[in-house]
Amino acid sequence: MSEPTPHDGATPDTVTYDVVVLGAGAVGENAADRAGRLGLSVAVVEHELVGGECSYWACMPSKALLRPGAVLAAARAVPGAAELVQGTLDPAAVLARRDVFTSHWDDHGQVEWLDSAGIALLRGTARFTGPKELLVSGEGGDTRLIARHAVVVATGSEAVVPPVAGLAEAQPWTSREATAVEDVPARLAILGGGVVGVEMAVAYRDLGAEVTLLVRGDRLLTAAEPFAAEEVAAGLRDLGVDLRFGTSATAVRRDADGVHLTVTGPQGDGQVDADEVLVATGRRPRTADLGLDVLGLDAGGALEVDDALQVTGVADGWLFAVGDVTGRTATTHQGKYDARVVGDVVAARFSGEDAAEQAAAERDAGEWTRYRATADHAAVPQVVFSRPEVAWVGRTEQEARDAGLQVRAVQYAIGSVAGASVAADGYAGTAQVVLDEDRGVIVGATFTGPDAAELLQAATVAVVGEVPLDRLWHAVPAYPTVSEVWLRLLETAGL
């Protein structure tokens, strides 16, 4: 391994590493790990908790909040078990289990992992002072940090609070407060019908809150198939969520009785009263304070990258970016995929003689090689852990048509397969594949229903592998499983 060294002739608090990763979220951690595998020295800089948003305020705590309600619903759908499941969730026990998943917001375990992987950790806030040069401001003072070869920016994203009169002053929740809650409010108002709004509406209904979900458009989850969004809307209403489409908050005020939202919608103007208001109106890349202007880049914007995750418009090929900060991926799994790619690219390009073969392979790399993040364009999986769950991969029918593909969408009611009827009485869910008629392959798939997420990987393999339908016909699903829907989809498609 090439050792980190004090910078020649510089002050003692200047350190140099081959590769510097900014941000130790799930994505930065993965990039750092792979970049170091061929011997480069790697440091990550982190100013909050090692593990980032996903571990402490996003994926893990939100799924820990959602899982108990899903289990309860599953038990209630099976007579014999249903009779034993009485009452509602125990919020204190749900939150206690959530606290275990967040390690009580202590990053000790993740720091140990960094250490075991040979990655140095610098605690503090990083800011560029020039190409490959950063200032890290931490509790112990400032450190000049030099990257010998490459910098990978993985600083993530943060919630946007829209400019609604009085909203910021009313101290709204973002996803951070919603996932780290200690006392469940009796009434929660949510702004935004995207993934965060939908998941938190389910979680807080499960925890016993009255939930009002305000959606300015006419549908939920705009990236999903319209039929899936409609099923989620019906599911929220069944749970007792007050779901209002075409409704915006125009002013917000907090007083001793809680928060009061002035809203305008199809029924005219009105007021929604709640104890807390959750803003779930999207996120922006964390680049505002990174000093990007010294590199000639726009502060506050996403860092645009190519398929090798190299930032476009920066000379000499030393700057890379991955994860939410790129605006290219918005999930942990896809960000980590890009992180594996960027780590391999950096290791191959900069490890010198130790990696001559890899360097040549990387130089000549094309689509679907380990050095190019091709799946980001064609096969991104997404799961919304709502009730019903929604899982999709690849293109929606409309996206495929917009891309000029000749497609046909084929649907099947999942509840009609034997495995689903065993899994739950009244299993409600839909499977759809989008078929490219010219090539005879699947370019997109969507599943709704209990545990729909677990149907997704088979679809992802089919899309990434561009498996011809007449070969897929030979992939026989076991009986009686929910996956049998694959056979029914192919039969419906005419095989």
Ligand SMILES: Cc1cc2nc3c(=O)[nH]c(=O)nc-3n(C[C@H](O)[C@H](O)[C@H](O)COP(=O)(O)OP(=O)(O)OC[C@H]3O[C@@H](n4cnc5c(N)ncnc54)[C@H](O)[C@@H]3O)c2cc1C
């Ligand atoms: C409520 C919620 C639920 C979600 N659920 C899921 C899910 O179930 N599945 C899924 O795949 N995705 C989910 N996501 C998305 C997922 O959380 C993000 O895609 C993922 O966290 C992005 O990882 P990242 O490493 O790019 O950024 P982050 O996790 O935000 O990490 C960036 C790190 O950089 C640090 N940092 C920033 N600036 C600096 C600086 N200047 N100096 C030093 N350190 C800095 C930050 O402190 C942070 O630790 C969810 C998001 C939300 C909000």
Ligand SMILES: NC(=O)c1ccc[n+]([C@@H]2O[C@H](COP(=O)([O-])OP(=O)(O)OC[C@H]3O[C@@H](n4cnc5c(N)ncnc54)[C@H](O)[C@@H]3O)[C@@H](O)[C@H]2O)c1
């Ligand atoms: N299960 C998962 O994978 C998961 C879970 C949660 C979040 N995430 C990720 O986190 C990201 C952020 O989620 P999100 O739900 O905040 O964003 P989003 O972009 O999914 O949804 C934001 C919603 O807010 C609406 N909106 C925007 N501005 C508004 C305004 N001024 N007033 C009213 N409504 C407004 C939008 O129309 C949209 O419906 C997503 O990209 C998602 O991929 C993933």
